[in-house]
Amino acid sequence: MPDQEPPRNLFFSILDTITYAIEAPVVWVREKIVEPNQKVYPWYHQKFRRVPTIDECYTDDPVCYFEANEQYRRDRLVDDEIVQILRQRYEHCMMYEAPDHMEKCKGLYETYKEAATNWFIKYGDLGGYHDVTRAYMKQKHRLIWERRHGPVGSGVRVDEQK
Known part of the structure; x- marks a missing residue:
């Protein structure tokens, strides 16, 4: 995580490593799989299909x-x-x-x-x-x-x- 300051001691270094190990796969799946397959709508509200009356x-x-x-x-x-x-x-x-x-x-x-x-x-x-x-x-x-x-x-x- 290059945007953060270096850890202050060994405990925070280990904690940052564990956090990165858990967070990295989740971020990768979100960026590489979920976001490319989402439909991007040009409006800000959900559009519902008309149903039978x-x-x-x-x-x-x-x-x-x-x-x-x-x-x-x-x-x-x-x-x-x-x-x-x-x-x-x-x-x-x-x-x-x-x-x-x-x-x-x-x-x-x-x-x-x-x-x-x-x-x-x-x-x-x-x-x-x-x-x-x-x-x-x-x-x-x-x-x-x-x-x-x-x-x-x-x-x-x-x-x-x-």
Whole structure:
């Protein structure tokens, strides 16, 4: 180990020799075998493959249910961050453009409002402990409601207003 100072006495010399005898093979394996065979990714986070959604899983396939639930959790975390970033951008714009923020930050506000609405459509009113099955059922019930009554929040369907 050339980068260290020489040992002070015989005991430290023996200790350095034993340490080097144990450490050298480990370092050699790491540098010569492990690191050349690793894939180097240009991004800083792990990239997961997309898995089948809950509607593509068989009823007796718990592994598929688990994978779909984990994919749902990852997607929800991403959507949460998107809404949070849009809210922060709007708030910063409001602070910077203080007297004229209603005109100058209108585009950011509309984008944030649309993202928050979409988030609530997908994840809202599910409670604190929910999974992909409850979110899928919410989506199914909303589609049935829209088929029977028109878009949510529009009142009565157009053909029933006669």
